[in-house]
Amino acid sequence: xxxxxxxxxxxxxxxxxxxxxxxxxxxxxxxxxxxxxxxxxxxxxxxxxxxxxxxxxxxxxxxxxxxxxxxxxxxxxxxxxxxxxxxxxxxxxxxxxxxxxxxxxxxxxxxxxxxxxxxx
Amino acid sequence: xxxxxxxxxxxxxxxxxxxxxxxxxxxxxxxxxxxxxxxxxxxxxxxxxxxxxxxxxxxxxxxxxxxxxxxxxxxxxxxxxxxxxxxxxxxxxxxxxxxxxxxxxxxxxxxxxxxxxxxx
DNA sequence: TAGGTTGTTCGATGTTCACCGAACTTCGAA
DNA sequence: TTCGAAGTTCGGTGAACATCGAACAACCTA
Numbered sequence: 640x641x642x643x644x645x646x647x648x649x650x651x652x653x654x655x656x657x658x659x660x661x662x663x664x665x666x667x668x669x670x671x672x673x674x675x676x677x678x679x680x681x682x683x684x685x686x687x688x689x690x691x692x693x694x695x696x697x698x699x700x701x702x703x704x705x706x707x708x709x710x711x712x713x714x715x716x717x718x719x720x721x722x723x724x725x726x727x728x729x730x731x732x733x734x735x736x737x738x739x740x741x742x743x744x745x746x747x748x749x750x751x752x753x754x755x756x757x758x759x
Numbered sequence: 760x761x762x763x764x765x766x767x768x769x770x771x772x773x774x775x776x777x778x779x780x781x782x783x784x785x786x787x788x789x790x791x792x793x794x795x796x797x798x799x800x801x802x803x804x805x806x807x808x809x810x811x812x813x814x815x816x817x818x819x820x821x822x823x824x825x826x827x828x829x830x831x832x833x834x835x836x837x838x839x840x841x842x843x844x845x846x847x848x849x850x851x852x853x854x855x856x857x858x859x860x861x862x863x864x865x866x867x868x869x870x871x872x873x874x875x876x877x878x879x
Numbered sequence: 880t881a882g883g884t885t886g887t888t889c890g891a892t893g894t895t896c897a898c899c900g901a902a903c904t905t906c907g908a909a
Numbered sequence: 910t911t912c913g914a915a916g917t918t919c920g921g922t923g924a925a926c927a928t929c930g931a932a933c934a935a936c937c938t939a
Contacts, residue, residue, distance in 0.1 A: 654858045655782050662779035663897085681915065692898050694916060699896095713906040713915050728858045730850065738774045738848045783927085801886060809929055814887060816927085833885045833936040 645701055645708050649723045652704035657728065660703035661735055666696050668745020670705060670719065674736055678709075678716040685749035765821055765828050769843045772824035777848065780823035781855055786816050788865020790825060790839065794856055798829075798836040805869035 661667055665686060673679055686693050697717065700706045705724065706717045724732045739745065781787055785806065793799055806813050817837065820826045824843065829836045844852045859865065 654855070654862055654864050655784050655787065658778045658855070659782035662775050662782050664775050665897095667775065688897085689899055690916075691900075691918080694918090695897075698917090710916095713904095715916075728854075730854045731858060734848075734850045734854045735774070735778070738851060742774055744774050785927095802884090808927085810886075811888080811930075812928055818887090819926095830886095835886070 647702065647704050649704070649727050652723075652727050654728060656703045657705065657724070657731070660699050660705055663696070663699075664745045665748060666700055666745070667735075667739050668748025669696065669700065671736065671739055671745055672748055672750055673706065673717065673719040676719065676721070678718045680714045680716055683751050685751045687747055767822065767824050769824070769847050772843075772847050774848060776823045777825065777844070777851070780819050780825055783816070783819075784865045785868060786820055786865070787855075787859050788868025789816065789820065791856065791859055791865055792868055792870055793826065793837065793839040796839065796841065798838045800834045800836055803871050805871045807867055 661670065665688065668686075669684060672684065681690070681693065681697075684693060688696075697706070701708055701717075704720060704727070707720045707723075709716045709718075719732075721732060781790065785808065789804060789806075792804065801810070801813065801817075804813060808816075817826070821828055821837075824840060824847070826837045827840045827843075829838075839852075841852060
């Protein structure tokens with residue numbers, strides 16, 4: 640629930656905010672993981688930073704409109720806002736993801752096993 | 760001449776550096792101006808910042824590989840590295856420019872009249 | 880050669896950012 | 910109801926950034 644300014648409207652998104660959010664390798668790694676369309680929770684991201692830092696990065700991604708978050712009980716589910724991004728900035732996400740894949744940007748972000756990987 | 764680290768190699772460019780360079784509205788405005796493929800010098804950019812600040816922003820763009828610079832006498836000519844960018848990060852520049860045009864990002868950057876506007 | 884033009888560099892300032900550990904809130908489960 | 914798990918928030922730190930004015934170097938031109 641926390642975080643009243645979560646999930647900004649599509650028309651509030653700005654290009655420079657999106658690009659700034661994607662200018663950090665760790666955040667690109669997070670986005671690449673979420674690119675499968677599945678929902679992820681905090682603990683499913685295997686990142687080499689403290690959990691407060693991860694919380695910060697996920698907040699940046701959400702504020703820029705890159706993720707959709709849904710809180711359920713004590714945990715929140717995150718998912719890429721691919722359709723909204725595509726509407727607002729056509730092809731941008733695909734193009735960045737393709738380049739990130741080619742260069743393996745943010746490969747230090749992994750997926751913790753034992754959690755759901757299926758697209759709901 | 761100054762600036763030994765100018766015009767980095769294509770294979771040295773990183774995605775996150777390019778995105779970081781494009782995460783500033785003023786720099787996006789500069790890139791949009793140069794999108795016509797012409798060469799620009801310092802004084803042709805009508806920007807609302809001090810010339811030292813403009814120098815800084817143009818250095819950031821060059822360091823990220825977005826521009827090609829050629830020094831001639833007392834002035835330097837800048838041009839978009841469109842082909843190199845397209846090779847390294849296919850469609851990225853076009854996609855960002857299209858989004859920037861739609862949103863009119865960096866419109867506070869103008870073109871000083873009286874200078875060359877023709878593609879050489 | 881004396882000036883003006885062009886662009887860089889140098890502090891200096893205030894802001895933002897990435898990062899951490901620790902304290903805190905919420906909630907589900909035992 | 911007590912405990913642990915999931916995230917958030919807070920204070921703090923060092924680095925990076927945007928910005929300015931002023932001083933500087935390089936060059937062309939009158």
